[in-house]
Amino acid sequence: MATTAPAAHRCSYEDYEATAKWLGSQTEQRPKMAIICGSGLGGLAEQLENRVVIPYRDIPNFPQTTVVGHQGQLVFGTLEGHQCVCMQGRFHTYEGYDVNQVTYPVRVFSLLGVRTLVVTNAAGGLNSSFSVGDIMLIKDHINLPGLVGNNPLCGPNDDRFGERFLCTSDAYDCDLLALAQQTVEKQGIRASVHQGVYCMVSGPTYESIAEGRALRTLGADAVGMSTALEVVVARHCGLRVLGFSLITNKVVTDDRTLKANHAEVLVADNNRAQDLQGLVRGILAQMSVDPEDL
Ligand SMILES: O=P(O)(O)O[C@H]1O[C@H](CO)[C@@H](O)[C@H]1O
Numbered sequence: 155m156a157t158t159a160p161a162a163h164r165c166s167y168e169d170y171e172a173t174a175k176w177l178g179s180q181t182e183q184r185p186k187m188a189i190i191c192g193s194g195l196g197g198l199a200e201q202l203e204n205r206v207v208i209p210y211r212d213i214p215n216f217p218q219t220t221v222v223g224h225q226g227q228l229v230f231g232t233l234e235g236h237q238c239v240c241m242q243g244r245f246h247t248y249e250g251y252d253v254n255q256v257t258y259p260v261r262v263f264s265l266l267g268v269r270t271l272v273v274t275n276a277a278g279g280l281n282s283s284f285s286v287g288d289i290m291l292i293k294d295h296i297n298l299p300g301l302v303g304n305n306p307l308c309g310p311n312d313d314r315f316g317e318r319f320l321c322t323s324d325a326y327d328c329d330l331l332a333l334a335q336q337t338v339e340k341q342g343i344r345a346s347v348h349q350g351v352y353c354m355v356s357g358p359t360y361e362s363i364a365e366g367r368a369l370r371t372l373g374a375d376a377v378g379m380s381t382a383l384e385v386v387v388a389r390h391c392g393l394r395v396l397g398f399s400l401i402t403n404k405v406v407t408d409d410r411t412l413k414a415n416h417a418e419v420l421v422a423d424n425n426r427a428q429d430l431q432g433l434v435r436g437i438l439a440q441m442s443v444d445p446e447d448l
């Protein structure tokens with residue numbers, strides 16, 4: 155029987171606008187900062203003050219989360235004086251969403267007035283000096299799906315969001331990274347925080363031994379199934395980006411008896427998510443608040 159490939163899910167500017175307008179009608183908060191919470195890392199959103207919670211199922215055009223550890227709601231509120239919107243749950247291509255759906259919220263946030271994106275994720279450690287529970291400040295990424303054609307900027311370019319050819323050598327904001335590093339020193343947590351390169355793969359399989367070794371050879375320090383697509387779209391809209399990986403497991407590169415699994419990812423998050431929350435809060439506390447936010 156002949157099969158046809160599913161059509162790419164095209165989102166029009168009007169779709170993004172409609173979602174942004176609807177969200178704007180649900181709250182008077184106008185965040186300048188968006189935070190995407192990775193697997194098991196939604197606790198950050200619980201710390202917001204003056205919370206307004208909006209389930210994804212109520213939001214026009216929004217995808218739904220299907221992954222354990224991703225709650226599926228937006229939380230608006232204030233963190234360390236900054237008006238924020240947090241995604242408690244993100245979308246992945248392995249769930250069956252295409253790159254436009256995975257990145258849909260980022261363009262909506264930009265239309266809402268967001269200027270800075272903080273991305274967090276759970277990731278497997280490839281760098282042999284990383285331990286489970288360590289935090290990696292993302293200094294660069296390898297967008298493997300994007301490099302081979304599954305890039306959210308493929309297709310007609312909408313100049314209202316950004317230019318056709320996007321530079322990504324500056325994807326992770328140097329000033330924010332420097333501020334993050336200063337906060338690490340101030341909090342005395344240097345031993346468990348590293349800077350490194352995040353590699354996005356499509357998943358949902360965890361790496362084979364040969365794949366883990368290959369990714370390490372490529373120059374990746376940590377690997378996961380998210381983030382790079384969101385960052386590409388954020389940069390296309392001109393947002394500043396700060397990224398964190400919580401190292402939830404070591405990628406298996408030799409011992410065949412070890413088996414990566416999502417339960418261990420969530421357990422590591424449970425144990426160490428508070429360290430990441432403390433670091434993010436510490437960084438935000440040092441960032442000047444946009445006067446319009448006051
Ligand atoms: O990247 P986040 O969403 O944090 O989740 C990571 O954890 C899941 C696998 O355990 C995958 O979804 C991977 O990408």
Ligand SMILES: Nc1nc2[nH]cnc2c(=O)[nH]1
Nearest residue numbers: 276277278377378379419
């Ligand atoms: N691809 C991948 N994603 C992850 N997310 C959390 N841990 C891992 C991992 O080891 N590999």
